[in-house]
Amino acid sequence: MSEDQQQLHQTLWNIANDLRGNMDADDFRDYILGFIFYKYLSRKMALQANKALAPDGLTYDQIIGHPMEKEYMGAIKLDALDALGYFLKPTELFSELAKRGNSGGVNKFILEDLQKVLTNIEQSTMGSESEDDFGNLFEDLDLTSSKLGKTEEAKNELIVKVLTHLEGINFDLENRESDLLGDAYEYLIGQFASGAGKKAGEFYTPQQVSKILAQIVTTGKNRLKSVYDPTCGSGSLLLRVAKEVKEVGGFYGQESNPTTYNLCRMNMIMHDVHYKRFDIYNEDTLVNPSPKHSDQRFEAIVANPPFSAKWNPDAIISDERFSPYGKMAPKSKADFAFVQHMVHQLDDNGTMACVLPHGVLFRGAAEGHIRKYLIEDKNQLDAVIGLPANIFYGTSIPTCILVLKKHRASTTLSDRILFIDASNAFEKVKTQNVLLPEHIDKIIVTYRSYVNGALSEAEVDKYSYVATLEEVRENDYNLNIPRYVDTFEEEEPVDLQAVSDQLKDLEKDMDTTNTTIAEFCKELGIDTPF
Known part of the structure; x- marks a missing residue:
């Protein structure tokens, strides 16, 4: 800056x-x-x-x-x-x-x-x-x-x-x-978000997280035909993507909060995005998706949906965005509903990256079924990245990034999924945990090494692991990162002989000290304390 x-x-x-x-x-x-x-x-x-x-x-x-x-x-x-x-x-x-x-x-x-x-x-x-x-x-x-x-x-x-x-x-x-x-x-916008408590999550994604998502979806590309955010808030994520490439053809988003929707349109115009190049819609994405967007497919999708939001799937149970899965995300947790919506809107050559609470990695029932469908039936999950806790305004929960691609089956990585554990890579600033540039760079370098097929470079001890689909099957499609990335630090072996020698030396020192104390007590004519 x-x-x-x-x-x-x-x-x-x-x-x-x-x-x-x-x-x-x-x-x-x-x-x-x-x-x-x-x-x-x-x-x-x-x-x-x-x-x-x-x-x-x-x-x-x-x-x-x-x-x-x-x-x-x-x-x-x-x-x-x-x-x-x-x-x-x-x-x-x-x-x-x-x-x-x-x-x-x-x-x-x-x-x-x-x-x-x-x-x-x-x-x-x-x-x-x-x-x-x-x-x-x-x-x-x-x-x-x-x-x-x-x-x-x-x-x-x-x-x-x-x-x-x-x-x-x-x-x-x-x-x-x-x-x-x-x-x-x-x-x-960011400064107001940092002091707005829970409300901040409605309209702003911290720049450190935006950079990661933007760099993931632009990997290997200089230009994008389109970028889409179904929960766009103030539009910061969409605009961040534009900073990673030479040109973005169109910006598309949807936001349910009218005030935040206005902020997003202002933000677009203030960043000199011509009105003909953006289309932001004000409605609930899951229940009332934009009719202008429904037939479009987007080359890059980024999102930070509201964590574990409540929703009502009853009226749209036959919607083509959700029906192929055979299960709907639970009413109390819409996380996977947003994932399903984004996958539906993703172009064949596109990449999507979204931030979600850790629970999506291992919760069972309907979410476990959807997770299995994405991995086994569609083979669309590309990477799972664990982030530190307390990096979002208004919540201290740990989060993760899911990276998905529409057609992985035709790639050399079709039987692999990258896991990154970046949960301990942060710096504490006052009450907030912050990702520094070096933390962001390590995530991106690791992911891009994986995408480029340099699997030996993508696997970093105690940090990342490239799992096979067979390993994921063996774990019953549970994506909890510690199952794949071993961060256990072995303690140094204890030299028992050295400990024994130290105890003997201490015993000698104590005998010498006791003798000295006994002599002082004798001179003073008092009993020794032992």
């Missing part, structure tokens, strides 16, 4: 802490991230408009009152809707409202106008190709909420402070090689 990035991250976090006062961190997150997004949209709009007006020697703010204002505005709107997916007038830009809020007098009250602007951004997309991508994006920015202040003046004052602080930050959007703002946005 560059010094500029670090400085920007710290500045934004300081602003968030200074301005939220007594407001709950989750609530303030929606405001600060929403306003950063509004600033981003405004700056992109100004840059796009200035580019269109450059041949006429004009800038966007100069067309207000121009004799051809109406014509210019119409042409710029069409251009913006195609290039950006939305439209903002010069008077609706972030900088203009921030300036008004600091102007003093009647004009400093901007709450109503700000609400209108946020609504206009969404309405500007109505009837256009980007309508679904921008619809209700700002619904969590309630400018009438008492959380902002007891009076309208107090609310306005807080909002003006936030806008003023953000207006003073240069996000360097003109630099196409820079992603300062996108990274800063991602940083803030």
